[in-house]
Amino acid sequence: MIDKLELETTFDRSWLRQLLVMLITIKIVGIILIFDIGGLQAFDFPKSLFSRSMEWLILGVLAVAIVRFGFGILPRTRLHLVAAAFVLAYALSALFAENRYIALYGDRDRYLGLTFVVDMAVLYLAIAVGFRRLADWGVFAAGVGVASVLVIGYAWIQYFGLDPIAWSADPGFRPFSTLGHPDHLGHYLSLLFGAAVGVAVVGGKTPISARAVAGLLCLGVLATAAVIATRGTLLGIAATVAVLPFAQLRARAAGNRTVAAAALAVVASISILAGLVAFTPLGERTQAVEGANSVASRLVVFGAAARMFLDRPLLGYGPDEFGIAFPRYREPENARVLGDAYQNSAHDWLLQAAATTGLAGVLAAVALAASSIVGLWKAAAPGRGVIAWPLLLASVGYWAHASVTVGSISVDWLPWVALGGIASVAPRSVASTARRGPLVAFAGVALAVGAILGAMSGWPALAANRAAGVARQEAATRPQTAIAAGESAVRQDGGRAEYWDWLGAAYGASGRWREAAAAEAEAAARAPHDWVYWANLATSYVRGATAEGDDQLLRDGLAAARHAVEVDPYEPRVHIVLAQTASAAASYDLALSSAATAISLDPRQNVDELVAFVAARATDLPRAKELLEEMVRLRDTARLHLTFAEVALRLGDLSTARVHARRALELVPANPEAQQILRMTGG
Secondary structure, eight states, X not given: OOOHHHHHTSGGGOHHHHHHHHHHHHHHHHHHHOOOTTSSSOSHHHHHHHHHHHHHHHHHHHHHHHHXXXXXXXXXXXXXXXXXXXXXXXXXXXXXXXXHHHHHHOSTTTOOSHHHHHHHHHHHHHHHHHOOSHHHHHHHHHHHHHHHHHHHHHHHHHHTTOOSSOOSSOTTTSOOGXXXXXXXXXXXXXXXXXXXXXXXXXXXXXXXXXXHHHHHHHHHHHHHHHHHTOHHHHHHHHHHHHHHHHHHHHHSOOOHHHHHHHHHHHHHHHHHHHHHHHHXXXXXXXXXXXXXXXXXXXXXHHHHHHHHHHHSTTTOSOTTOHHHHHHHHOOGGGHHHHTTOOOOOOSSHHHHHHHHHHHHHHHHHHHHHHHHHHHHHHHOOTTXXXXXXXXXXXXXXXXXXXXXXXXXXXXXXHHHHHHHHHHTTSOBOOOOSOOOSHHHHHHHHHHHHHHHHHHHTTHHHHHHHHHHHHHHHHTTTOHHHXXXXXXXXXXXXXXXXXXXXXXXXXXXXXXXXXHHHHHHHHHHHHOTTOHHHHHHHHHHHHHHHHHHTOHHHHHHHHHHHHHHHHHOTTOHHHHHHHHHHHHHTTOHHHHHHHHHHHHHHOTTOOOHHHHHHHHTTOSOHHHHHXXXXXXXXXXXXXXXXXXXXXXXXXXXXXXXXXHHHHHHHHHSTTOHHHHHHHHHHTO
16 A cells, blocks of 8 residues: 555656646647737747747656656557657658758748657657546646637637737638638647547547537537638548547447437538538538639649659658749649749648658658557547547547648647557556655756756747847838848847848848848848749849949849749749849840740739830840730730730831731720821821
């Protein structure tokens, strides 16, 4: 019989274990809820910094617990190998990545590099060690439940136009709540629906009050999913519904009442889904799937991801480096489909792993998914499964939705929580009473101090994000304030290209074009795969040349614009930048050719006035005529037809000039320039 003192000093009753449970709960709640309206990146980056700060504290508590109680507190399970293999796959891929900084910290607006994977591995281990009782999961569920209510509530505040925060995108159209994007919110709703259904329908001996709350949460999820209209949420909910009858049958002895209850649950769920499709914005988006531009763009991205994998099958291009490789796999016809969005995700968890971490990452990701699903299914035996069923159905919703969407720190913690939940019930050595002595005490204090200092290490990065936000906000109206903020941002976190870019914008707004060019060059050096930074560098050179009359700056600008085209040759806007730069450098034939390329890639690009300006100064008139002939075929506008007519006049081709002047008059009746050309040509 263990006496009271001994019981209190075992790890199971230790305050360290209880602290671990609280820190993990706070971490996940913070990831869900935290955002920073003052930062350049308001959502994913603050969430990432908070998560890593909590990682240090959790790691410190784990280390102190091991020092005091020994390694016997670790469960003995092969799942450790799954987590370790995942980290190893990412580490090897990062070692051979093209951009080590992005591989380590992740691409902009995502931050899912190697540091994130290590963070999640620590989360898994902490759950495996610390969660030993149903009450522990009760604390976690209560925290996530309250956070979820706040997420749903804020989404409806946005939907009804009551949001006190003025966002750049209108949240009333498709709310994004505290997660920053409708797709992220939709993905969270998919896993939340599974968890709530697991508690409400198949949660074993769960109290009736908890079931009622979970049922209300299910209704809230369905209502919110209807207004954010994310098709992936429908897929995630449908997958959960498909698994639900099997869950019912496994959770109880398969008698007639169980089968009937399962059938009733399925019928009710299908009816609800049918109602969503028939009567909500989600249904409208689903029914328009065949003609939706977003669907076509996904197919383009899927194809590019597959080709990336075939080119680098072992370790891929590097963790979170889809955006680096994607421009090399674009095709000319993709420009009209993809629009102007920066593509840094394959929109599918398996293809993302294949493109960025290769076969090693694919195997690790599949092992993570399979281990959690199979392990939870085994754990959810009849009469048990109070925790296993919510985690299992949440995982089903998560993985199904992840097959058609981007990754996000807002939701990508779920697989690691699920894996940790399985590991937490694995056998372990019996923990003895706590070790005592001055060395143990000293080690505990040192580890605690180190954890606190580590948790504070992210503050400069957070301050840099806020400073960059000030630079963006003040660049146009208060350039000196923006410059000071931009300099502060790059001083505290100089590895991020977007901070240098906004510093360059601030310098440019104050007319300091050489310094602007230097800042843009730093941005391009840190993200050489992104044409935007090269284009901004070219623009800074050109404006500096205009202000100072320096021909060398013009040549430098033209070189930067040419390099931007090399980086992403099938992006229409990069050819527009080259056309503008070439026009400033008096290379009018190049400018006309570049403008024609932009139109050929995407006829929606309105560069008509630029074409008219450079065509009037072109020296290779036969080539100009050929280019204009193709341009008016793709873009039937009066301005382009008039430009074609003027070039034809310079070539002495009066009949062609008349034809295009008449077409310009059809498009814009009484156009004086067209009438003048007709008079000159006898038309």
